[in-house]
Amino acid sequence: MHLPALQVVIPLIAAALCALFRHYFLAWFITILASWLSFAIAILLLLQVMSRGVISYELGGWVAPIGIEYRIDLLNAFVLLIVSGVGAVIVPYAQKSISQSIEKSQQSWFYSMYLMALTGLLGVSITGDAFNIFVFLEISSLASYVMIAMGPDRRGLTAAYQYLIMGTVGATFIVIGIGLLWAMTGTLNLYDLAQKIPLIENSRPVLAALAFLTVGISLKLALFPLHLWLPNAYAYSPGVASAFLAGTATKVAIYLLLRFFFTVFGGVEFFQSTPLPEILFVLSLLAMFAASIVAVFQSNIKRMLAYSSVAQIGFITLGISYATEIGLTGAIAHMFNHAIMKAGLFLLIGAVMFRLGSVKIEDMAGIGRKMPFTMAGFVILGLSLLGAPGTVGFISKWYLALAALQEGQWWAVALIVAASLVTMLYIGRVVEVAYFREPTVKVDQLREVPSSMLLPSFLLVGAAVYFGLDTSLSV
Amino acid sequence: MSDNFTEDKISNSTGWLAKKINSSKIIWLLSLICVFLFVAEFFVHRHAEMGVDEYIGFYGAYGLIGSIFLVFLSHQIRKLLKRPEDFYDD
Amino acid sequence: MMRDTIILRVVVKLLLPVILIFALYVQFHGDYGPGGGFQAGVAAAAAVILYGLVFGVSAARKVVPQGILLALIPLGVLIFAGTGILSLLLGANYLDYSPLGSYPKAGQHLGILIVEVGVFVTVSSTMLAIFYAFGGRAEDALVSEEENE
Amino acid sequence: MMIDIPPGLILILGALIVPFLKGYLRGVFLLALPILSSFILYNLPDGSHFAITAFGQHLELLRVDPLSRIFGYVFLIAIFLGIIYSLHLRTIEEHLSGLIYSGAAIGAVFAGDLISLFVYWELTAISSVFLILARRTPEALAASMRYLIIQVGSGVLLLAGLIIRWNETGNITFDHIGLESVGGVLIFLAFGIKAAFPLLHNWLQDSYPQATPTGTVILSAFTTKLAIYALARGYAGTEELIWIGTIMAIFPIFFAIIENDLRRVLAYSLNNQLGFMVVGIGIGTELALNGTAAHAFSHIIYKALLFMSMGAILHRTGTVLASELGGLYKTMPFTSIFCIIGAASISAFPLFCGFISKSMILSAVAYEGHYWVWILLLLASAGVIHYSAIKVPYFAFFANDSGKRPKEAPLNMLIAMALASILCVGIGVWPSSLFYILPFEVNYIPYTESHILSQLQLLFFSALSFAVLIKLGFYPVQSKSTIIDTDWIYRRLAKAVVVLITNVALTLHSNLFEVTILRARRLVDQLYKHHGPQGILARTWPTGSMVLWVAIFLGIYLLLYFIKNI
Numbered sequence A: 001m002h003l004p005a006l007q008v009v010i011p012l013i014a015a016a017l018c019a020l021f022r023h024y025f026l027a028w029f030i031t032i033l034a035s036w037l038s039f040a041i042a043i044l045l046l047l048q049v050m051s052r053g054v055i056s057y058e059l060g061g062w063v064a065p066i067g068i069e070y071r072i073d074l075l076n077a078f079v080l081l082i083v084s085g086v087g088a089v090i091v092p093y094a095q096k097s098i099s100q101s102i103e104k105s106q107q108s109w110f111y112s113m114y115l116m117a118l119t120g121l122l123g124v125s126i127t128g129d130a131f132n133i134f135v136f137l138e139i140s141s142l143a144s145y146v147m148i149a150m151g152p153d154r155r156g157l158t159a160a161y162q163y164l165i166m167g168t169v170g171a172t173f174i175v176i177g178i179g180l181l182w183a184m185t186g187t188l189n190l191y192d193l194a195q196k197i198p199l200i201e202n203s204r205p206v207l208a209a210l211a212f213l214t215v216g217i218s219l220k221l222a223l224f225p226l227h228l229w230l231p232n233a234y235a236y237s238p239g240v241a242s243a244f245l246a247g248t249a250t251k252v253a254i255y256l257l258l259r260f261f262f263t264v265f266g267g268v269e270f271f272q273s274t275p276l277p278e279i280l281f282v283l284s285l286l287a288m289f290a291a292s293i294v295a296v297f298q299s300n301i302k303r304m305l306a307y308s309s310v311a312q313i314g315f316i317t318l319g320i321s322y323a324t325e326i327g328l329t330g331a332i333a334h335m336f337n338h339a340i341m342k343a344g345l346f347l348l349i350g351a352v353m354f355r356l357g358s359v360k361i362e363d364m365a366g367i368g369r370k371m372p373f374t375m376a377g378f379v380i381l382g383l384s385l386l387g388a389p390g391t392v393g394f395i396s397k398w399y400l401a402l403a404a405l406q407e408g409q410w411w412a413v414a415l416i417v418a419a420s421l422v423t424m425l426y427i428g429r430v431v432e433v434a435y436f437r438e439p440t441v442k443v444d445q446l447r448e449v450p451s452s453m454l455l456p457s458f459l460l461v462g463a464a465v466y467f468g469l470d471t472s473l474s475v
Numbered sequence B: 001m002s003d004n005f006t007e008d009k010i011s012n013s014t015g016w017l018a019k020k021i022n023s024s025k026i027i028w029l030l031s032l033i034c035v036f037l038f039v040a041e042f043f044v045h046r047h048a049e050m051g052v053d054e055y056i057g058f059y060g061a062y063g064l065i066g067s068i069f070l071v072f073l074s075h076q077i078r079k080l081l082k083r084p085e086d087f088y089d090d
Numbered sequence C: 001m002m003r004d005t006i007i008l009r010v011v012v013k014l015l016l017p018v019i020l021i022f023a024l025y026v027q028f029h030g031d032y033g034p035g036g037g038f039q040a041g042v043a044a045a046a047a048v049i050l051y052g053l054v055f056g057v058s059a060a061r062k063v064v065p066q067g068i069l070l071a072l073i074p075l076g077v078l079i080f081a082g083t084g085i086l087s088l089l090l091g092a093n094y095l096d097y098s099p100l101g102s103y104p105k106a107g108q109h110l111g112i113l114i115v116e117v118g119v120f121v122t123v124s125s126t127m128l129a130i131f132y133a134f135g136g137r138a139e140d141a142l143v144s145e146e147e148n149e
Numbered sequence D: 001m002m003i004d005i006p007p008g009l010i011l012i013l014g015a016l017i018v019p020f021l022k023g024y025l026r027g028v029f030l031l032a033l034p035i036l037s038s039f040i041l042y043n044l045p046d047g048s049h050f051a052i053t054a055f056g057q058h059l060e061l062l063r064v065d066p067l068s069r070i071f072g073y074v075f076l077i078a079i080f081l082g083i084i085y086s087l088h089l090r091t092i093e094e095h096l097s098g099l100i101y102s103g104a105a106i107g108a109v110f111a112g113d114l115i116s117l118f119v120y121w122e123l124t125a126i127s128s129v130f131l132i133l134a135r136r137t138p139e140a141l142a143a144s145m146r147y148l149i150i151q152v153g154s155g156v157l158l159l160a161g162l163i164i165r166w167n168e169t170g171n172i173t174f175d176h177i178g179l180e181s182v183g184g185v186l187i188f189l190a191f192g193i194k195a196a197f198p199l200l201h202n203w204l205q206d207s208y209p210q211a212t213p214t215g216t217v218i219l220s221a222f223t224t225k226l227a228i229y230a231l232a233r234g235y236a237g238t239e240e241l242i243w244i245g246t247i248m249a250i251f252p253i254f255f256a257i258i259e260n261d262l263r264r265v266l267a268y269s270l271n272n273q274l275g276f277m278v279v280g281i282g283i284g285t286e287l288a289l290n291g292t293a294a295h296a297f298s299h300i301i302y303k304a305l306l307f308m309s310m311g312a313i314l315h316r317t318g319t320v321l322a323s324e325l326g327g328l329y330k331t332m333p334f335t336s337i338f339c340i341i342g343a344a345s346i347s348a349f350p351l352f353c354g355f356i357s358k359s360m361i362l363s364a365v366a367y368e369g370h371y372w373v374w375i376l377l378l379l380a381s382a383g384v385i386h387y388s389a390i391k392v393p394y395f396a397f398f399a400n401d402s403g404k405r406p407k408e409a410p411l412n413m414l415i416a417m418a419l420a421s422i423l424c425v426g427i428g429v430w431p432s433s434l435f436y437i438l439p440f441e442v443n444y445i446p447y448t449e450s451h452i453l454s455q456l457q458l459l460f461f462s463a464l465s466f467a468v469l470i471k472l473g474f475y476p477v478q479s480k481s482t483i484i485d486t487d488w489i490y491r492r493l494a495k496a497v498v499v500l501i502t503n504v505a506l507t508l509h510s511n512l513f514e515v516t517i518l519r520a521r522r523l524v525d526q527l528y529k530h531h532g533p534q535g536i537l538a539r540t541w542p543t544g545s546m547v548l549w550v551a552i553f554l555g556i557y558l559l560l561y562f563i564k565n566i
Helices: A003-021 A024-052 A074-101 A104-126 A130-149 A155-185 A190-200 A204-220 A229-236 A239-264 A267-273 A276-296 A301-322 A325-356 A372-385 A392-406 A410-436 A451-469 B002-011 B020-043 B058-081 C006-029 C037-055 C057-063 C066-089 C104-148 D007-020 D023-043 D066-085 D093-109 D114-133 D138-169 D182-194 D202-210 D213-235 D239-258 D262-283 D286-317 D333-346 D353-367 D371-397 D411-429 D431-435 D449-472 D487-530 D536-565
Strands: A055-058 A069-072 D051-054 D057-060
Touching: A003 A024, A003 A055, A003 A069, A003 A104, A003 C066, A024 A055, A024 A074, A024 A104, A069 A074, A069 A104, A069 A190, A074 A104, A074 A239, A074 A325, A074 A451, A104 A130, A104 A239, A130 A155, A130 A229, A130 A239, A155 A190, A155 A204, A155 A229, A155 D536, A190 A239, A204 A239, A204 D536, A229 A239, A229 A301, A239 A267, A239 A301, A239 A325, A267 A276, A276 A301, A276 A410, A301 A325, A301 A392, A301 A410, A325 A372, A325 A392, A325 A451, A372 A392, A372 A410, A372 A451, A392 A410, A392 A451, A392 D138, B020 B058, B020 D449, B058 D239, B058 D371, B058 D449, C006 C037, C006 C104, C037 C057, C037 C104, C057 C104, C066 C104, D007 D023, D007 D066, D007 D093, D023 D066, D023 D093, D057 D114, D066 D093, D066 D213, D066 D286, D066 D411, D093 D114, D093 D213, D114 D138, D114 D182, D114 D213, D138 D182, D138 D202, D182 D213, D202 D213, D202 D262, D202 D487, D213 D262, D213 D286, D239 D262, D239 D371, D262 D286, D262 D353, D262 D371, D286 D333, D286 D353, D286 D371, D286 D411, D286 D431, D333 D353, D333 D371, D333 D411, D353 D371, D353 D411, D353 D431, D353 D449, D371 D449, D411 D431
Parallel strands: none
Antiparallel strands: A055 A069, D051 D057
16 A cells, blocks of 8 residues: 555665665665565556556645655556566675675665665656656666766776766756746646646747756666766676666666656657657667667677667667557567666676676686576577567567558668677677687686576576566566 | 599409499390380370370380480580589688 | 964854754744755754864864764664654555644644654765765875875 | 477477486487377377467467378478487487477477467577587588578568568468568568578588588478478469479489589489479469378488488498499498488389379379479479489499498498388388378379389489490599589679678778777877876866767757747
């Protein structure tokens, strides 16, 4: 009954507890409890929404347009599931990985920030209040900056700083947009806005608000070419943070885009009356190719995956740009799939980092023989990333192709396939090095990572395969 | 190496089929069978399927001529298509 | 550090209680008018920061030790969130304070006060922590420079 | 219920257990799998047994009807023979690959919808490539990659076709498809690649001879016959197939006559025999389809038998080049006999299985009055005896004595060949046993006096011409050489084009790249100069540019949104 509130509050309290006790193991333990609890809550919420429809929860007992309302429909129940699911799966893995890369005294802070970020992302997804969205967005962003800055690499600091600037610019744009909307309508409730905006949707301030929101959200979701902050941020942060952020942060931004355009601004007709579909379409295609090609030339595998994220986001926004049922299905499915795949890939690369101490591709020669499970997982997720049948990646690309076909865009289908081929190039590079080269002396001494790291990764690998076969949930 | 090996062995081989006389014998034997089959046609009820095959000896003649035609045509094609063994250097 | 400016030192000492009291006023008046835990927290932190600016961060650290600060930050959050949980336990929606008092209005008064205390604690201690982090570094650098000379 | 397990899945799942078994146990297990699978198939009534819902579609994974059943049986026989033939192997690579490959092919045969067909279709491609790779020669590696690309390409075409078809009709059931729509044409091409249509055929001659001795035996059974099944299901009665098939039956003969590698000769003859089946599908009458199914059945067995005999030679001597063999009958008498039985079957001698099935197709052609097709197929039949039936055994076992005196083939190989021979003769002598499992009711009598006589005439006169031509020295001399086929297009022409383009692109790229690098370097140098040795400002520069981008974008969006409103 109070699940919507608990969804956000549990990680929040847990974050405070972690910071209060400042004991590395206790913090981890609290984190694991809180994250799995919120995952369970997300599942319950999704089930409730599926059976009973939209859930509305009024914070502080104030009635909707005035008070803050948490409102959960199928879309954000799904996003909650993605975020809390990825958040929960990563934690068991985190203990070993974090204790290696971060000093003991700092670890509890890391977990605290992890939970804060989780709180923020869940809050953004669950709330029905525009200003509340901004607040939670800032909570999650600030926590992410800290996590990135705690990375093992000194460049993490610069990356975090850049991310801070860009994230703040984005958030400011969003708050300006929200402010303009508030000035015009006098309400902050998304669903109230949705009622009032159509009456004035062609007035200048509303259009300006739309522009600010579009740019702000594009920045947050790393839409090409506003993605520049992302590669460094993902590359130099601790493996756990990379996996978590790659799996969730951009997905939540995509949710915001969907929410603002398709709920607040009155749906598909309005969306198609703006120039946004065309812009989104072109930018998506650019992202799919430019970022993928950049990924091919990366020597740092985490940067490679980060650029691949930018490309995959291109796939998602491509689906959105069609604004058809199939296109959106593809986009949302790919959002879900990409969360699983990228989180899994970053976890596995984190595992490599754990043993090898490097994420340079050339250092990984022959590692497939020494860490067979890790690399096997990598290959499976890589296959999924490039859309091999039997994996989740195939499902979403399938729908995207269908959406393109529906519009009669043959060439777009060809481009989707071609972009997937570029994906094959960079995944293939890793596979080639990992399996077909003789192990170096350093690699020769490695052994497989502990099962506490393998199991969570393989949970995601399993999910990638399972949802590739059973599509009832994601489609 | 193996080429020379083949050449060398031909002269001193002792196989039954390698002997000139024996290969002639085979041809004679085949010819005999063919003549027999040709003659047999006069005694068997013919059931033509296509019209052209009701001519006596059609199948035999067609087999003989067709085969020779195929082999000669192959000769020509071979001139056109034959390349050194290591043509595809991959 | 402004060791030699006696005027400043005296004025600051005089101002400190005033600032703190003003902070408390803002804190408790937030219920009725402009103000609240956030502003009050900043004001309270400003008092200590001013003290630190004039008498040195190490002096300020003696007044409010870093360790306590780091505990206070999450504690404030806990007070805030805990109140919400409490209202949940009492059968209302999250952050609905009505059941906290004997009648709804009293409950709401009490609730908002507690929550604002939580905000106050977190905000003031966070501000201070940031000041310590930056100001402390400058001072440490200065000290090491002096040692080098 | 155990009965509902798809027979193909048993082989695939069974393959996963194989690595954990050793020695005799493994052998027994390997042989038990196809037997178990056949048993299940035998007990499956017609109908759909195993359906799941995915992709929002109803997927039928196990649709049994008479047409799929006969292919299922013969695939199981083929893998059974293949396993016996390969029992001597110590490595499990080929066993694993063979099992998964055959399982996928059987799965594909029982797939009731195009999506499951696609999945199995690609699985056959991926699993079978290891049979070629296992040869572990550089040529095999190169050939296997070409093979894989083409096979996967066929799958991609199938996928594209099925998406379009789904889009057009909303239906993905695997039934008659036809060439009326774009999707149908794409799927047709996908099938055509695997069925080795003329000009799409060359992967077959390229890759099969490169596989291991046992690999070729297994390969020869599945991929092409799966395509034949798919064509029979989706395109029966498509007129175009009649002429495609006729060309397929004729043109490989020339290549086969001049080819030196005996396994490649067999690969060409495989192509030629497929031509007969494709014609049968094109005719599309009940008799023709029966003939196609029967011919596929017997062809799998006798072609496997021929490949087994050549494989045995390769196993013992390390070569199958006609120019290096000869006189092997002295030490490999059994293999010779089995090879001759296979040769007699493929050339359709009465009392051997090929006679039954090929007659059915020829009669079907005749009944439908396709005069020229019939004439040409007859020529192809006469040709078969030349290159396949006489050439292969003649150059391998007789001809000029090469002096090679290899040991007789291993016992397991002999057993496999003996079983295949028994099947060949058995079907030839009791055709009703085969007729029993054909898709349609049969009222065809293969053994009439007239028919036997005309067939014997055709064969013996051809044989006579072979003997005479050899004697006169007119028969093409077998020598080491490469015969170019359509693979020239991608192995030479395409390579040249790609090399050309690459060179141009590389030059361009390196020039552009150098210029860009130079400029970038200058820019960086400038910045470095201006912003101090620590490069602190140099690091903040990207952040600034990002914000600039953001501002630009904001401007663009504002402009666009406003313009829309004017």
